[in-house]
């Protein structure tokens with residue numbers, strides 16, 4: 153469900169035509185819908201209504217301050233994987249006691265900042281990290297609330313590059329080591345076990361692997377309680393998939409919630425959710441302009457002004473995005489098979505191969521649908537291209553929430569050494 157539709161023959165975000173935004177801001181540009189973001193946050197809250205539940209939106213999916221502020225107002229906390237993301241979340245109005253800190257490589261400085269802020273929970277991923285957290289917290293005379301992220305050795309079934317719960321993945325504490333590590337938490341000063349955490353991957357469309365992982369996790373939580381650990385939280389991570397293409401039918405949030413309720417059963421715990429993609433993915437599009445149509449012997453290239461530096465998912469995961477012209481094509485418009493490519497000097501700078509689309513003339517604009525998560529968040533200035541701007545729509549108004557930098561801003565951190573001046 154999203155708020156991008158054709159109205160009067162032009163593709164709109166809510167009540168704003170994407171052409172109006174592109175005319176003002178230029179292309180490429182990301183456009184986000186407030187109505188979609190808030191609706192998704194509400195859907196997740198509704199399906200878990202009545203449960204003690206913290207929705208910690210995964211900042212890495214889309215960390216724009218305006219997006220975070222929209223979601224904070226909609227009641228979301230935050231799941232962060234760096235001190236920078238924690239600072240973003242707090243700047244956007246998320247209170248520290250609604251922030252969980254995940255990630256395999258937290259530095260001592262990051263631990264210190266999070267302890268200073270007073271976050272809800274550290275999701276700890278190794279014995280080394282646990283000992284470092286213990287020493288940092290002790291030196292500050294604080295106690296860090298800890299959940300160990302366990303690796304349940306379950307294949308998520310999605311793309312291997314976004315699977316995180318198999319025993320060969322770098323994430324989480326090896327399953328068989330977890331009980332002993334909880335005993336170590338109990339022995340160490342400055343750390344206190346409050347929960348068990350699991351996250352098996354992203355863009356997961358089937359509930360089976362998640363159920364398997366959560367059943368193992370809940371079983372572990374029960375055994376830990378019996379052994380005297382005060383486990384009061386289960387963090388089920390994120391990972392719920394979204395539809396990217398026609399025919400995609402990932403498990404809906406209501407089924408996901410019903411499964412979690414079933415698995416948690418009578419275990420009296422706070423459930424922490426870390427949804428990213430399912431909230432932001434379909435709430436954004438990237439608009440780009442066709443530059444050239446280039447026929448070659450066996451295919452036709454459509455060269456657009458966005459590159460893999462602006463939207464990396466196709467190059468990184470071979471991901472599919474639906475691509476819609478801003479001008480609504482006639483229902484019976486003939487199609488052309490295009491290879492859609494960007495201007496970057498890399499062969500992986502390809503958004504789609506042999507994509508059947510209505511004919512696109514140079515100067516026409518198209519929207520990459522479902523680009524709200526892991527889109528702008530992964531963008532870079534590769535090829536000295538300015539960072540892609542972002543726009544937030546709310547009803548019939550829009551605002552630039554990240555502007556395109558100037559050349560001077562792009563190079564502001566660089567200095568010539570004195571022997572070159």
Ligand SMILES: *Cc1c(COP(=O)(O)O)cnc(C)c1O
Nearest residue numbers: 210254354390391426427428429
């Ligand atoms: C990336 C990530 C998430 C969010 O995943 P989505 O697929 O976007 O929901 C949640 N938790 C952790 C630990 C992550 O690394």
